[in-house]
Amino acid sequence: MKIDILAIGAHPDDVELSCCGTLLRHISQGKSVGLLDLTRGELGSRGTAELRDVEAADSAKKMGASFRRNLRMADGLFQYSEENLLRIVEVIRWCHPTIVLANAPDDRHPDHARAAKLTADACFYAGLVKIETTYEGQAQAAWRPKAVYHYIQDKDLKPDFVVDITPFMDKKLELILTFRSQFFLPDASEFDAEPKTPISGKDFFEFVKSKNRAFGRPIGAEFAEGFIAGRVPGVSDLFDLG
Numbered sequence: 001m002k003i004d005i006l007a008i009g010a011h012p013d014d015v016e017l018s019c020c021g022t023l024l025r026h027i028s029q030g031k032s033v034g035l036l037d038l039t040r041g042e043l044g045s046r047g048t049a050e051l052r053d054v055e056a057a058d059s060a061k062k063m064g065a066s067f068r069r070n071l072r073m074a075d076g077l078f079q080y081s082e083e084n085l086l087r088i089v090e091v092i093r094w095c096h097p098t099i100v101l102a103n104a105p106d107d108r109h110p111d112h113a114r115a116a117k118l119t120a121d122a123c124f125y126a127g128l129v130k131i132e133t134t135y136e137g138q139a140q141a142a143w144r145p146k147a148v149y150h151y152i153q154d155k156d157l158k159p160d161f162v163v164d165i166t167p168f169m170d171k172k173l174e175l176i177l178t179f180r181s182q183f184f185l186p187d188a189s190e191f192d193a194e195p196k197t198p199i200s201g202k203d204f205f206e207f208v209k210s211k212n213r214a215f216g217r218p219i220g221a222e223f224a225e226g227f228i229a230g231r232v233p234g235v236s237d238l239f240d241l242g
Helices: 016-026 051-061 082-097 110-125 167-177 204-219
Strands: 005-009 031-038 067-073 099-102 147-151 160-162 224-229
Touching: 005 082, 005 110, 016 031, 016 051, 016 099, 016 147, 016 160, 016 167, 016 224, 031 051, 031 082, 031 110, 051 067, 051 167, 067 082, 082 110, 099 110, 110 147, 110 204, 160 204, 167 204, 204 224
Parallel strands: 005 031, 005 099, 031 067, 099 147
Antiparallel strands: 147 224, 160 224
């Protein structure tokens, strides 16, 4: 398998909240996208891991992703370890992404920064020929993505670049709302008794839209998503810059 972009999140819905507009833009251009969740989000205050599995699969289908996999690391308790690094390396070597999108390097949820470092380091180690991994009993060849970019999440971090997602903002909100157990839906009465969280209120979507508006303002776009580059990006000429 060979895909253009692999988007990795510590939890199901990390990708939808922070970079699915960018993924939708590239899918519309004919690019292939894969999704990888590290955990099932089983420590979330609302819903269950089994329900999150269904929601995540539904969102991936609506998005048009080539696949969605879950490594089932322990939510909240997964560690930066050789085992977890190699599990991500195996996926990278299996799907050969050109670009990897990863969690924010600093954020309110401690899982996000830990996942960011795991992902970035796994992308490097995946290119070392002396690190041996297998998939379905077959030895894997080394593969290193061309670039790793960290999407910005809850914390107000300064982006290195932004991507205009204006035509895809409505679809982004639709994908977020696929996670019915986590976010506000007027008709989701089955979750009325669930605990209230910082993301389950009606006003949370105004925060999402406001954040994307703030990212879009410097480039004259109504909505954009922000990213932090793992290294200095290069362009062929000045006209590649927006």
